[in-house]
Amino acid sequence: MTSRTWLITGVSSGFGHALTTQLLQRGDRVVGTVRNLDKVADLAEKYPHTFRPEILDVTDTAAVRATVDAAFAAGRVDVVVSNAGYGLFGAAEEITDAQVDHVIATNLTGSIALIRAALPHLRAQGGGRIIQMSTYGGQVAFPGNSLYHATKWGIEGFAESVAQEVAPFGIGVTIVEPGGARTEFRYGSAQVADPIDAYEGNPAHAFKAMLDPAGGLAPGDPRRMAAAIIESADTEPAPLRMVLGSQALESTLGVLRKRIEGFEAQRDLAACTDFPAGQ
Template sequence: MTKTWFITGTSSGFGRLLTERLLARGDRVAATARRPEAVQDLRAEYGDRLWSARLDVEDRHQVQQAVDEAFAALGTVDVVVNNAGHGVFASVEEASDEQIRRVVETNLLGSVRVIRAALPHLRRQGHGRILQVSTSGGQTTYPNFSYYHASKWGIEGFCETVAQEIAPFGIGLTIVEPGATPTGFGGALATAPVMPEYDAGPAGDTRRALAEGTFRLPNDPERIAQAMIDSADGETAPLRLPLGSDTYAHVRASLTARLAELDAHRDTALSVAVQEDPAGI
């Protein structure tokens, strides 16, 4: 059974790979991007099964317009993929206010806008699936990515809440967590002038690993795209979809460490609870 998809950030990376694979299997795709001309080469082959629009998720009016027009043109949308993303690679003091604003606007607020714009349509049609592209860095951290992590941890908390709220409407939501993958995203990271105070520490170590090519990218982008499609085709929507050997290892280590720390503070946590009066007064 063919599906209709609405995807943000389709000019490159996972968005482009998803669009190609879905069209090739016979689905319809509403492909949106800041540069929609990047997918126009697909129109000659797939015709009106490809619908495209310019969309900068930082612009709430543009988000609403693109979502409304896609549903109007296609009649129904089965899967919404929030894929548009932006990253800043800098230590906490190196990034500018504008760089911080853009990463939060795109990854957190932009994703929220798309979900909010799509939900009235999905509720009316009585079904749908949302795939929110996050990262292993939505549950773990790496030096020099603090603002990227802030946006991804934020969208994961938002989506985990929303998944509970929209389940009664027949709408599923899955947070997709790819690991480090050669999609070209690293080359598009915003950077800032390096401060020597941070260059000698973990932030500098991560910067040098990327520059020297020793920061591993162990995952296959084609396989990740297919895993996302397979998940959306499934009958039930998992809350999270970890994708990558590094994702599994790093997130598991992070969760294990956090649980151990929580347990270490068990007595302190319980000590501040209001104690019931044994006399019932």
């Protein structure tokens, strides 16, 4: 097993924390970003030589670039994990303009900034791996999640395009699409818009049951999911997508099958809008 250096955003909780813990336990090095150093003080104390925490708000593009530059200046970084993000729930009209701006700046623009900042360094060192944390909600849409989906569908399109651009440089890109997992994302950090009475009983509020642990815990094990993500760094070529969780995979397959059926039914419509043959 080759020792690697990883740059991971958002390591104070959730998948970021699970990844960092397992990597440090196996002897890898991690540069991990947080907004509060106290949240990772235990890891910094236990792994003083292999864990370097950095303060970073990914909505600050200049700070993202400075953090990435500093990480690579200290030596080779083998894997960059764009993980920082959060969930925002509520009907589209319940969400405020400020909430729209912030979730896009965090989940979408922040991830784009991180990847763009890392690319020159990865090219210069002759390759590496980018792992973009998404969700099966990057393929499947649910009511009450419109802005969250907007960020994840957006970052998946960005990452899939970049994967094709950088493959000639030996840089692999993987989009990770976990299903529901027992992390702070669902049970702690999720943000909920102020409700509008008209949406009570509406499918847009179905997320309330999902966020309530009394209704049953999510099936995904963050530790097993983190182990699968780490293992993917050894896979060549890099898998473009990884769906984690049987429930997530079945939901994704069902939606994609219906989407393909819908496209297939439009063959005549699509063809009738072309110029006639020979013109």
